[in-house]
Amino acid sequence: MNRTSIIRILYKSIAVALLSYGIFYGLSAEFEVSGSLIVLKQSARNLFYHVPMWFAVIVLMSMSVFHSVRYLQLSDPDRNFEGNLLLIDAKAKESAVIGVLFNALGLITGSIWSRVAWGVDLPDTDFSAWWVWDPIQVCALVALLIYLAYFLLRSSFAEPTQRARTSAVYNIFAFATLIPLFFIIPKMLDGLHPTAQKGPIIFNKSDLGNNFRMLLYPTMFGFIMLGVWMFELQSRYHSVRTRFEAWQADKEWESTKGKA
């Protein structure tokens, strides 16, 4: 067993352990809810599942933009890169796919949370029970749409090199929009989240006790590692498929040559 395999097994085992701990203990443990968290009641447990999603999004989108930049660097003819450039482009796409999945899960868990915490008196059919137009909520939706446009852009090109180059450039701009959307705009406006300008309406970070932090941080790392695991599987599968297609093309060429 080589070093890469050991690292893979190790981080995946850690991910499973952290997520099992976060999910099962996070669901069943008793928590004292104090300070401003009282408003949230026991729904404050959603911190263990909702917050880590966004950390995973940032990590996966960073990986995606890293591969896009790498693609653009290596596609420079002066570099004479001999590897498969399209594989790097595929990695950029795969990490964006997983990132979008986590983004959607973050929106869903946030929507359910707002239903329980603020829309408790509203009927299920009322849209405002599920969506409170919080600045960060809207920004997260905009980020999701920006990345969906990335996939749409990719699908509009038939030629692989042109698709890879154009989408790599778009991906850099898409990632750049995440910075104002996640870190600047929510801080400039009032809102429910702890990052809001005038302070959070619902809870302060200082109200998070150590019992909450003991679960929040492990699940955060657990979900990030889960995202990396999913990305790794997708890119390895893509790599095998590319190698197989190349092998098949070689075989066909050899047989055609033999016949000639």
Place this chain on the structure above:
Amino acid sequence: MNTLLVQFVFLLQSQSFLLRSDRIYSVMAVVGVIFVVFLVYLIRTERSVQRLEKQMEELEKQSS
């Protein structure tokens, strides 16, 4: 404990469905099962990819 669980399960569905404590354990079990099934699926996919990689290496060796 039951009260805490009732409150928590609000995260998963609307209250009307969850206010009965006898359903709480079922909902928790469903969450647990979904998690375990997803992990099993991920591990199986991992093994499939490993198998494909080995097969591909063998094919490439045979060709060379």
